[in-house]
Each structure stands twice: as C-alpha cells, then as structure tokens.
Amino acid sequence: MAVLCVCPNTPENRGIVGTIIQLLESSGEKEEAEKVLKEYAYNTKNPPNPNAHMYLYEFMKRNGAADELLIKELRVLYSMTPSHKLMLKFSRLLDRSDSEDNQKLSLHVLFDLLDFSGWKKNVKAWSCLAKRLKHFFHHDRRAWILESWQPRQSWWPSYHFTSFLAKNDWRECVKLGLKKAMVAGMLQGPGCVYFTCIYRSGRNDKKTALRHMKTFIKKNNCGNIP
Secondary structure, three states, X not given: OHHHHOOOOOHHHHHHHHHXXXXXXXXXXXXXXXXXXXXXXXXXXXXXXXXXXXXXXXXHHHOOOOHHHHHHHHHHHHHHOOOOOOHHHHHHHHHOOOOHHHHHHHHHHHHHHHOOHHHOOOHHHHHHHHHHHHHHHHOOOHHHXXXXXXXXXXXXXXXXXXXXXXXXXXXXXXXXXXXXXHHHHHHHOOOOHHHHHHHHHOOOOOHHHHHHHHHHHHHOOHHHOO
C-alpha cells in the first residue's frame, strides 16, 4: 500500500486507488481503506491533489463521519480548488454548524464559487446565495455580507448583473433570473440594472413574487448598511 501512496497522482494511479478502496470496503476493511486514503491525500511525497481529498471526503461521508470531520476535509479542498463541485455541500455543512466562524465562511465559499465562470448560470449556487443573504439580513449579520461584497462590488455588476445577462437569464431560465435578481437587489438595492430588468420581464407572470421580493430588498440591501 505504501508504494501506491507515494506514486505520482496520475489518472492511472487514481484509478488504482479507487479500485483498491472498493476492494477493501467490500471486504469490510474500512480502517485500512481510510488509512490508504489519508496516506494518499496527506503524504508529503505526493504533490497536492484535490481528487485525493474528494475521495477521502466521499469515503468519510459513506461511513457516517461527523460533520466536523467532513468540514475539516472539505476545508482543505476549498483551499486548493474553491471552484470544486463539492463547495456547495461544504457551504451547507458550514451553515448548519454552531460555529459563527463557520457560518460566516459559508457565505465566503458561495461568493468565491460564483467568481468562476463555470458557475455563472448555476441555479443551485444562486439559490443558496440568495437564501444565505436573506438569512443573514434577518439575523443582523450585515457586516459579514459586506466583507464578501465589498471586494467584488467594482466588478461583479459587469460580470453578473448587466441588462443583457438579465434578459438572457430570464429567457433561458426564469428561476435563475429570479434568484439572481434577489441577490443583485440585496447587494445593490432595488434600483440596480439587473433587478429592474427582471422586474419588468416578470411583471405579468411573476408579479406577486417580484413585489414581495422588492419589498424585502428595499429594507434589506447593502446600500442601507451604515
């Protein structure tokens, strides 16, 4: 096993590790499987490899590991690949933690995720961010929101919240347009370009939902934070 773990992290070796883990788990040798995975992820003779931590996280989750241990593993993955597909799960785990530091980090993780172009049209990511922002406004965590928003307020509007994107998002996926409009409004206020375009586009089909959204945003947006 030790020879395998210090091999370069090539696709071939990753396949070998996966096969060995399956064999060990099916034989009931879970402790040995975990040992192999930890060696693969943390042996300093191996170059840093996000997949190794993903495999270890998935193994731990399959075997009922506590949230604290899952968070610890995903934190390493986050430091290496903040755009990884598991970051939504990481954010959810952080959010349900009792630690305020973890809850605040859950917001940072979502903002970091949406910095990457591959996530720009991901409805789940925008839904999570909208829900998290709304929750933090309700619980007077405005300082946490500003901490994530201020470094982005100079470039996110042109990256995510243009009138062109609003029209295109609405045409392709109404839910995406609504979730992004909620986020844009909370970050920039109800007069921002994106929210205004979505409000006009949905004034017939989504009239009631958009009115409720606008009422909330008027009272809860970063422009109202002292």
